[in-house]
Amino acid sequence: MDCIRNNNLNQNDVKDRRIKTHFVVWDKKMPSEIGLERFRKVIERKYNKKFESYWDLHKWSIKNFPEFWKEIWNFFDIIVSKPYEKVFKKSGPSIIDNDWFCGSAFNIAENFLRIRDNITALSYTDEFDNKGEMTFAEMFEEVKLYASAFRKHGLRKGDRIGGYISNIKEAVFAFLAALSIGAIWSAATPYLGPRALFNMLKVMEPKFLIVVDYFLFNEEEFFPVENLTMVTEGLPNLEKIIVVRQTANAKNHRNFSSIPKG
Numbered sequence: 001m002d003c004i005r006n007n008n009l010n011q012n013d014v015k016d017r018r019i020k021t022h023f024v025v026w027d028k029k030m031p032s033e034i035g036l037e038r039f040r041k042v043i044e045r046k047y048n049k050k051f052e053s054y055w056d057l058h059k060w061s062i063k064n065f066p067e068f069w070k071e072i073w074n075f076f077d078i079i080v081s082k083p084y085e086k087v088f089k090k091s092g093p094s095i096i097d098n099d100w101f102c103g104s105a106f107n108i109a110e111n112f113l114r115i116r117d118n119i120t121a122l123s124y125t126d127e128f129d130n131k132g133e134m135t136f137a138e139m140f141e142e143v144k145l146y147a148s149a150f151r152k153h154g155l156r157k158g159d160r161i162g163g164y165i166s167n168i169k170e171a172v173f174a175f176l177a178a179l180s181i182g183a184i185w186s187a188a189t190p191y192l193g194p195r196a197l198f199n200m201l202k203v204m205e206p207k208f209l210i211v212v213d214y215f216l217f218n219e220e221e222f223f224p225v226e227n228l229t230m231v232t233e234g235l236p237n238l239e240k241i242i243v244v245r246q247t248a249n250a251k252n253h254r255n256f257s258s259i260p261k262g
Contacts, residue, residue: 039075046071073101079114080106109143109179116140124169127216134169139176142169146177153240155183155208162206163187164197164224166215170244174210190215194227198234205237214246 040057044050047067051057061068066088073087084104091097113136115121121136134142155161161178165171165187178185186204188197190212201209209232215222225243232238 039071042075043071069100076111078106079111080104082106107180107182109176112176113140113143113180122169122172126168127219132169139173142173143176143180146173147180150177150181150183150208153208155181157182158184159207160184160186160204161208161210162201162204164190164192164209164211164227165244166190166212166217166246168212168244168246170212171210174242190224191217191220191222194230197227198231201231201235201238205235207237208240208242209235209238210242210244212244212246 036054040051043057043060047060047064049060051060070087073084082103082105084101086102087100089099089102091099115136118135118137120133121139122134124133125131150161155178159181161174161183163171163174163185165174166189171187175185175187186200186206188200192200209228211224211228213223213225215224228241232241
């Protein structure tokens, strides 16, 4: 169990004004071989260290960040098509001018989807009180179907797919399916208005757009598809709009026959 302490609102030079007193952030009895504990032991053995607390490990990770991220890479056994040549390289003066795992090539969806057993992958609920769980095996099958459909309609490596979609399981399927093909994914929250959505999509220039037709947020109803005509007129590269139906939960239904490129 770890506690956050109020040492001048500062822990290993990380400040957070929300931290005002001691409070428990984790109080579950855990087996000794849980992930973080196993990772800590790897670092202690390899680098001849002894960490008395989580914050000792945290401090070491900041001072030795290239080694830390190399060990994270190894710990999670990242599947690659081309290994990295160097973990970290400074490429310019700015704080964002950094190259990580230089020379490597890998697909993150392949790494996520390599687990195909009956362990729970997703637990979900929503404001309509719909609840459920999905195993890794079930999620893999859903992602495979999405990827097949994307390919059938012409999505290729390097293409862009935009999401105007809420945090539902279908968003996860679409995200992983796009990445598995080598497409580029970006998403906007479905309560964004048409101008904000257009500004984002104009920069992205998506080939596909996947949209939720209905969304409830803080007891307010949103129908994102109503913004599509205004938004899509300025997106010349857009070929296909895919609608994820959620209107079975809606109090007020809409006619979606006018959706462009549906």
